[in-house]
Amino acid sequence: MGKMSTTRFWQGNEACAEAAIVAGCQFFAGYPITPASEIFEHLARKLPQAGRITIQMEDEIASLGTVIGASWTGAKAMTATSGPGFSLMQELIGYAFMTETPCVVADVQRAGPSTGQATKCGQGDVMQVRWGTHGDYVSIALSPNSVQEMFDLTIRAFNLAETYRTPVVLLADEIIAHMREQVVIPPSNQIEIVNRKKPKPTDKTFFGSENIAPMPSVGEGYNVPVTGSTHNEYGHRFTADRTVHEKLVKNLFRKIRNNAEKIVDYETYNIDDCDVGVVSFGCTSRAIYETVELAKERDLTVGSVRLKTIWPFPEEAVRNIAQNVKVIVVPELNMREVFYEVERVVHGAVPVVPVNKIGGGEMITPEELLEEIVRSVKKID
């Protein structure tokens, strides 16, 4: 971090940890799990050197619980895990959403369900991020596809958590987390760092505003009652009143949905005059660039929409490409997840074809993707 940009050669998890430090993470709590542990291990070395705290908790529930406690002292706080631990965290993710507690959860996906293949890549947590906690919920989840993006999107995850007072998931995967690539760190004055809005001394209402209420910390004299039960703008519990519940939950939805355009992020590639659209994310999207080249040899123009936020879903980008192509192909390392979301958005305008591969940590190669594209086009013609 300095006045000049610097270049590093990092592992994805290492880049995530370094970005957390840059973003101002003051507290990390975690529990060992493959393939996410390096984030914790790196922070365990580095954060205390900067006077900040890391702690290994007794399980993933305690990890996120402790992070939530730290966040209410005003600290930027984070945990990192993978599928099994992410499953355990679901209840507290809902709690963080309901209590408007900013925090970052890195979920480095591996092959599930259950213990599955702990060291092998998977992309099966897409819908869990969206629907994993019970009740009505809006999720923000970012999907890096390079070590550079492990760095960039971790910083963004903190910024979004602070801006919208909500848990933000960095939905990485084993391949991106474990590979090593060059990372360019911009000069520190060019990295945007966002801090939560603090209340004025006269403020009394800290919850349930669609404009995002200011967040006090404990020990500041606001006497703030925080609860995961339905509460009014003062934080007082209303366990049966319909109107209080409806107002709170709808405003929690609005504060994110009203800003979806600002949150949504994606990359398009070669989408002008293409015959086939590919919608992909994370490690799977790394096959696209070569696929586009290989397709040219088969007289096919392939364009790509790569999702950098999975939630909120980049609906407009997907809808736009659907207007120009004959078919949309959705490759992913799971048994169809983003596929259904694309189908929902495209709404029958063009056929949507799933390409799925699971297990063994094998990626979908450009050749395999191309074959599926060719087959899909033939079916239509």
Added chain:
Amino acid sequence: MTEAFTVREYLRDIKLPFCAGCGCVTVISHFLRAAYELGHKDLSKFVFCSGIGCAAWIPSPHFKADSIHTTHGRSIPAATGIKLMRPDLNVVVFGGDGDIAGIGLSHLIHAARRNLDIIVVMVNNMIYGMTGGQVAPTTPLETKTTTTPYGSFENPLDVPSLVVTAGASYAARWTTIHGEQLKEALKKALTTKGFAFVEAVSPCPTAFGKRAGFEDVAEIIRWLRENSLSLEEAEKMAAEDLVKKIVVGEYVDRESSTFTEAVYKTIQKAEKSAKKK
């Protein structure tokens, strides 16, 4: 102190939700009196954490203070994050026996093991009260509950002994009928360096009394009085005679280094190593 103590000074102007005869009200008054007698004219130096259950509603939102009402069993993790970031604040956890010794037990043991400098007040009504009277990890053997209609067939957990084994600095058990002792235990807990645990065995006429076959709260209180005995008395008795007894007293009161001390020492070590480079 010249002004007279009144609980109202420390409470929001909201009607307390507890049933007639509930021990939570007694615990509130003893805790606040303990704070008052230690010179706390308000609760500005406190943060309260609680989980789910009747006792979790003691501080939230009734205390004029910061309070974090978490999910079921996760009050101690939240307290851990707060205490590590703000060692200057008194972090107090309130919870029932289901919250603390059932779903959240692992966190209790680890907090005691770390000697994390927080206070845990476990209001033990020997039942899952809020959900209507199901067997708890603290329910006396053979008690009828809604999920053990033929009587409980599990041994109850002796929570103070457990936290002593795990490494707590202070642990005590009293019942709500031992008012003075309970208040003094809370004062000791509040001034303990390290992990402090106070169990308050507490009558629940609505869920426990009704299911277990007690006429009214007076009968539960009589039962508490007749079955409570001191640690000294218990030492002389055979284990099988203690099965349905409530052993009250101070289980441990010892000084040792605390978790926040350990964490901040480690940070100093790390900062030094960073400078060397």
